[in-house]
Each structure stands twice: as structure tokens, then as C-alpha cells.
Amino acid sequence: MSGVDAAPGRSAGGPATSSAPLRRAVVLTLNQVRFVNRAFWRNPASAGFTFAFPLMFLVIFTALLGSGTVHLGARTVKESTYYVAAMAAFAVVTACFTNIAMTTTFQRDQGVLKRLHGTPLPPAVYFLARVLHALLIAVLLVVITSAFGALAYHASVPGGATLGRFVVMLLVGAGAFCALGLAITSFIPNADAAPAVVNLTILPLLFLSGIFIPLGRNAPHWIVGVAKVFPVYHFASGLQAGYLGTSFSWADVGIVAAWGAAGLMVAIRRFSWEPRV
Amino acid sequence: MLTETTAPAPPAVQVRGLTKSYGELEAVRGIDVQIAPGEVFALLGPNGAGKTTTVEILEGYRQRDGGEVVVLGLDPGRQARALRSRIGIVLQSTGVDRYLTVAETISMYGQYYPHPRDVEEVLSLVGLEEKRDARVLTLSGGQQRRLDVGVALAGDPDLLFLDEPTTGFDPSARREAWEVVKSLAAIGKTVLLTTHYMDEAQHLADRVAVIAAGRIVAEGPPSSLAGRDLVRPRLRFPRPPVAVPEDLGATPVAAGPGTLEIVTETLTGTLYRLTSWAISAGVSLDGLEVLRPTLEDVYLELTGSEPPAAGQDSAAGTRRTRRGRRRSDAASHAEARVGGRGTRR
Ligand SMILES: Nc1ncnc2c1ncn2[C@@H]1O[C@H](COP(=O)(O)OP(=O)(O)OP(=O)(O)O)[C@@H](O)[C@H]1O
Ligand SMILES: [Mg+2]
Numbered sequence: 285m286s287g288v289d290a291a292p293g294r295s296a297g298g299p300a301t302s303s304a305p306l307r308r309a310v311v312l313t314l315n316q317v318r319f320v321n322r323a324f325w326r327n328p329a330s331a332g333f334t335f336a337f338p339l340m341f342l343v344i345f346t347a348l349l350g351s352g353t354v355h356l357g358a359r360t361v362k363e364s365t366y367y368v369a370a371m372a373a374f375a376v377v378t379a380c381f382t383n384i385a386m387t388t389t390f391q392r393d394q395g396v397l398k399r400l401h402g403t404p405l406p407p408a409v410y411f412l413a414r415v416l417h418a419l420l421i422a423v424l425l426v427v428i429t430s431a432f433g434a435l436a437y438h439a440s441v442p443g444g445a446t447l448g449r450f451v452v453m454l455l456v457g458a459g460a461f462c463a464l465g466l467a468i469t470s471f472i473p474n475a476d477a478a479p480a481v482v483n484l485t486i487l488p489l490l491f492l493s494g495i496f497i498p499l500g501r502n503a504p505h506w507i508v509g510v511a512k513v514f515p516v517y518h519f520a521s522g523l524q525a526g527y528l529g530t531s532f533s534w535a536d537v538g539i540v541a542a543w544g545a546a547g548l549m550v551a552i553r554r555f556s557w558e559p560r561v
Numbered sequence: 562m563l564t565e566t567t568a569p570a571p572p573a574v575q576v577r578g579l580t581k582s583y584g585e586l587e588a589v590r591g592i593d594v595q596i597a598p599g600e601v602f603a604l605l606g607p608n609g610a611g612k613t614t615t616v617e618i619l620e621g622y623r624q625r626d627g628g629e630v631v632v633l634g635l636d637p638g639r640q641a642r643a644l645r646s647r648i649g650i651v652l653q654s655t656g657v658d659r660y661l662t663v664a665e666t667i668s669m670y671g672q673y674y675p676h677p678r679d680v681e682e683v684l685s686l687v688g689l690e691e692k693r694d695a696r697v698l699t700l701s702g703g704q705q706r707r708l709d710v711g712v713a714l715a716g717d718p719d720l721l722f723l724d725e726p727t728t729g730f731d732p733s734a735r736r737e738a739w740e741v742v743k744s745l746a747a748i749g750k751t752v753l754l755t756t757h758y759m760d761e762a763q764h765l766a767d768r769v770a771v772i773a774a775g776r777i778v779a780e781g782p783p784s785s786l787a788g789r790d791l792v793r794p795r796l797r798f799p800r801p802p803v804a805v806p807e808d809l810g811a812t813p814v815a816a817g818p819g820t821l822e823i824v825t826e827t828l829t830g831t832l833y834r835l836t837s838w839a840i841s842a843g844v845s846l847d848g849l850e851v852l853r854p855t856l857e858d859v860y861l862e863l864t865g866s867e868p869p870a871a872g873q874d875s876a877a878g879t880r881r882t883r884r885g886r887r888r889s890d891a892a893s894h895a896e897a898r899v900g901g902r903g904t905r906r
Contacts, residue, residue, distance in 0.1 A: 312672060312673070315669075315672055316669075319658075319665065319669045322660070322661060322665065323658045323661055326660035326661075326696070327659075327660050391656075391658075394656030395652060395654055395656040396655075396656045396657060398622070398655060399655045399656070399712070401622075402620060402621075402622065402645060402648075402650040402652070403646075403670060403674070403716065404642065404673050404675075405673040
């Protein structure tokens, strides 16, 4: 392409990294995660809400209700332990779904996404970096919640064979909620509407799925029925198995993964780099 | 692509017959533009003229309806990905992550490109050395705009698109931004900028195209745009109490109450004859002016954004021809209007 090389400042040879495009993509992704991470911690809203909320709720709920017990199937568990599992699930939903949906909408409306789209950054690298970062935050929150629960409430933490299944559920769930967060962005008209849309979709599900108020033996059937359609219930029940020793079901993992895959498809089809008009 | 050995460098931007509609609205109606490597080219026009639409088609953001577009040898409609590593874009409205610092932002964007420019170098080009560690959040509007240019420069592009780089600036911020654009020109970048401001185009651009309602109505170097340099200057002076001689080189005509005007081909000679006659006749010519159309006159005329004027002088004739004008009559046009304006005063 002689016309290309005729321009000033462009010498022959092409990009030096063309021999290792994969390596370059990996380096680029990791660097991108670093920048996302810096921006995350410096933004009081994202860092504060994502981090403070689950831990704050854990303290409040256990302080209010921590002395009671919850019946899960055949088992009876202490409410304090129950909330450690529930808040771990809540933390993942916040770090992945809420955080990604809000930040992405905001970036879209600010024109950050449009600008990024005008650079050679591969879109996959951008998304992967965002998802990886959310995953890291989610894992960190789960670790903190578990450690806090173990120390303060003597909650048991997943270990041994349970740990393996727990990690699978955690990673599948985090990935799925990231994908759903990206997907819902395409239904949010503008940044002002983001909190309303995000909360309207996720808060009812959190309640229906027993995250804030345990679904005891006498929970209405319709509530459980509705909750079982959506991924939050299955994700929470998968994590509970790790903490509470309730039975682990691969069907839960499958349903969450299916929601994630659907979210990914919607995100890919409907994603917009420019503010919606 | 052909292999050229001795031919001049191919144009950085080549546009022919570009069209784009949004539904019923024809935003761009057949635009031709050619920009040489290293040139600073300004697209000058009022709100809604089609500047952003044109520029974003060249950047690969929007798809054209018709016409031919080649940018750095590539078709932005089909090869946007390849193009993007070689262009720098400053959008009309855009944002960056507000929590990163200036230097972090530039280095983050730089890493997306195969040959990033040194961060410190970029900072000094856009004059943000002192703000290198400040969060984007804390920058003033003018500084943020310079950061936008810095981000566009991060990948060391051959060609920069600046969509209204100074809109909303105070005069000193505009001057600073102009210095930045000049420094880009000085390091050999090709620049396509859009603006509403005549003085900006005049100051920065090697060549200007005036765009109105989706069409280019005049094009050329700012000094001679629309034949501005060819329009004959006029001498205007208060009507002397005694008759003016006949041999001034052109006949004075009345231009409003108590004012005469001479349109002349030979300014120096006419001026000499007029003033020597005035001195010998003891006539005061206080208020004598030499008038030429300014770029602003030409622009207002071409874009039809002049406020309607009272009176049925030659300006009325001018206005009649305003629509559907071709580039070739722009020169006579500008002249007609200048005459018209003189009489209205
Ligand atoms: N995405 C769009 N959908 C519909 N109409 C549009 C769209 N973008 C631009 N237009 C219309 O096309 C015309 C040209 O718009 P454009 O943004 O290109 O003008 P401009 O010269 O950049 O104006 P300004 O100086 O105000 O930025 C306007 O009438 C505008 O309303
Ligand atoms: Mg515009």
C-alpha cells in the first residue's frame, strides 16, 4: 500500500507486534484492566456503593435478625450464616450487574464509548477488561464477606470439594451478571434513567429470591415460582450450598449460564457506542 | 492500489459527490473535498450545515448514502478498523474517564495504537505539562478540549479531525487552542477542522470550504475565498463642498447622504489623484476609507445567515440570487453585496 506509506511519520515495516497479535491482545487487556481499576477506586460512587453496600447490609441484617434461624429444605441454619451467603450473592450482583450497567450507560452518554470506538482498540478487549475487572471485584467482595462472616458470626466458609463447585458457581454467575449488565444498558435511554432502570430490574429479584428476607418454608408458592425463572435465585442457591451445606444443583449453574448467554447475545446485538437519541 | 514512484503524494482525503440523508432531511447534498498531506483544511459553516455529518462519515462513524470517499487510501465505510489506527479524532462532544489523570489518559489511549507518541511530548504539544497529574475532573473546559486533542494525538496519527475544537471558549482559550493546532501543522500533520468562526478559519487554515445547507458554496485559501481578493476596493469619503474632478480613474457615485464612493481598479493611482486634488483644492477628506469585503462579509453572504436589511438597493438583488448559487458566481456575488451594504449605511 504505497499510498499509505507516503504519509509522513510512517516508516516501512508495519506494526512491530504483528508477529504476536495474541500476546499484544493479552497485554492490552491487562493494561486496560489496570486503568479500569484505577478509575473504579477513584470514583467514590462506584467504589463506595459496590463495596460498602453488601458489607453494610450484612451488619444491619445480622444485627436485626441474626439470632433467628432459617429453614432451608430439611436444614435449619442460623440467620447470621444465611446472610453471609446472601450478601456474597448480593455483592456479586452489585459488582457485576449494577456496576457494569451504570458505568457503561454513563460512559455511553458522556461520549467515552464513542471516542473509544474511534480508536483501534478491539471492542472485545474493552469488554473483556470490564468483565475481568468486575470479576476481580466480585471475588474480592466474596472473600471479604466470607472472612467477615467467619470472624464475626462464625459462619462456615466453603472448603474442600464444596469449594470447587462454589468457585464454578461464583465465576459463572459473575460472568452472567456482567453480560446481563451490558445487555440492560441497551434498554436504558440515558444516564439519568440508569439508576431507576437498574434498580427496578434487580431489586424486585433480590427480594423475590430471598436475598434480603429469607424464603422460609411458608413463603408463597408464586413468589418462589417467579423467582425460579430468573438467575438471582439460582445463583444465590448455588452459593448457599457452599456456605450452608445445602444441596448443590448443577441445574442452578446451567440456568444462570443460560441467562448469561442470552444477555451476551442481546448485548452484542443491541450495544450502542453512541448516546441514544 | 497502484505503485507510484514519482507521482506527487496522493491526497490525504478525497471526497466526491458525498451525500447523506436522515429520513427526509438531506444533510449533505453532494460535497467534493480534496485535502493534501500536511494541509490544514477548515470546513466553515453555520449550525446544521452538515459539518459533523461529513466529518463523521470520513471518520467511519456514519455510513454515507452516496459518493466516493477515500481517507489515507482507505474507504472509511468499509475499512474503518484499519483507518482508525492512522487517524486522530476530536469529536464535537465527547468525554474521557473523569477519574484518570491527564498523563494516564494519554498513555491509555496511546497504547491502543501501533506507534504511540511519547506521553510527555503530547503533553507539551497541547500545553498540559503542568496538569499532567491532575484528574480530568478538575480541568477547565479549555484544558479538557486540549486534552481531547492530546488524546487524538496519542497514537501519532497522520491525519487529525477536529470537530469544532474551540466552540464555547473564551477568547484567550481560543488563542491557546489555535496555538495547539498550529503546532500540529508545524509537525506535519494533516488537519481537517470544522468551525463557525471566520477568524479561526482565516488564522489556521491553508484552505477553507464554506458549507451551507449540505453544499460547499465556496472554497479556497482564506485570503482569496470567493474571489475576495479580486473584488475591487472602494474609496469612500464625505461629499466635498466643491465638485470632484473627472480624472480620478473612476467616477464617484453617491453612496448614501453626503457620501461618495469610487470603485477603482488602480487603488494607488486613484488615491494619489484624489488626495492631491483635495490638498490643492483645500478640501478636507476626513473620514476617507478604503473598503474591502472581509472574510466575514463573504461568509455571511455565502451562508445566507445575514440578518435581513431594509431598503431596496442592490442588496435586494443579491438576496434574490442567494439560493441555488454556484461557486463560480460567488465572486461577483460578494462584490454585489459589498456595494449593497455601502448604500444601506
Ligand atoms: N443522527 C441524526 N439524525 C437525524 N438528523 C440528524 C442527525 N445528525 C444530524 N442531523 C441533522 O442533519 C443536519 C446537519 O447536521 P450536522 O450535525 O452535520 O451539522 P453541523 O454543521 O455539524 O452543525 P453544528 O455546527 O450545529 O454542529 C442538521 O439539520 C441535523 O439536525
Ligand atoms: Mg457539528
